Amino acid sequence: MSLGPFDRALLDAVQRDASTSQIDLGVQVNLSSAAVNRRLKKLTQDGVIQRTVAQVDPLALGYTLTVITEVEVENERLDLLDAMKRTFMACPQVQQCYYVAGACDFVLIMLVRDMAQYTQLTRELFFQSNNVKRFKTLVSMSNVKTGLQERRQPFMPQHGQASPRSCLEPRGELEQLGVEMLDGVPVVLVVSPFGGGVFEVVQ
Template sequence: MTTNYVLDDFDREILRRVQLDARVTGEDIGADIGLSAAAVQRRLKHLRKLGVITAEVAVVNPAAVGQAMTFIVGVELERERVDMLDAFRVAARADPNVQQCYYVTGEADFVLIVTAKDMDDFEVFTRRLLFDNANIRRFTTNVVMARDKVGTVVPV
């Protein structure tokens, strides 16, 4: 995002609306906030160009597509050299089971949010991404019992 650009109240309201429903029309937003549909579309285009809006996607219920289990995995690396960190990042980004990957402080170096069909599928994942990686010192796994809140909306 450009550091010189300051969001105004119209931008913030547009962002609130499209975060809840990316299919909302410029006409609907404009009618609610007092702008023309064309002005809303210009602002959306500008927010995309700046990188404020990074994607517009459909959020899929993992269980509805056979990914019934979710895991929170803490990963501790043997070495934290930049090339080793980057190699793990690349592998985590490329793995279809990894939904989120965070480089963190604390006991773990990375925290992953992982989905799997079942425990067997999760074991295949751990072998592929974790056990086969010589730079993984250890990892811990928490099984998610319930998805009480999963969000993508950022307060603006």
């Protein structure tokens, strides 16, 4: 699926707060609520929006430690690797699991209540495994940034602001990106080489 500027602006908005009403989303990206509804349904049907979840504070649930573990395996036979992947996926404390190239084979991001719980997990996941050669533990001192949000939103004018053409024409020529039909109205998408903003202009 090819994503246009309005799709990317909507994705940015719902990644910041998926509970935002479609009316408010429309105000943010300059679309009608009906157009927002159609686009969100299409993005979901096409698998761009995979699921809608609530992001919970781990501390509120008693998970005080974030642990990053690098795991090196003894044997990279495919069936053994697949078995390890299934084991890691089944462990609720493993929040993220990556099969990587480099000095180690797996990188695990785990949330645990304390070091005692992590120690128990090392016995279950690593020491009892016949295919773990060694593992290295890194304990996060501060979770500076977490999440999966990809910010791609261009600047969009809000309802009631001055015309994009009147704002940008004095600063340089406008480059036309394309035309979309929004609720039966032709809309031209333009960008200023100086401002870098994507706007909708009704012809």
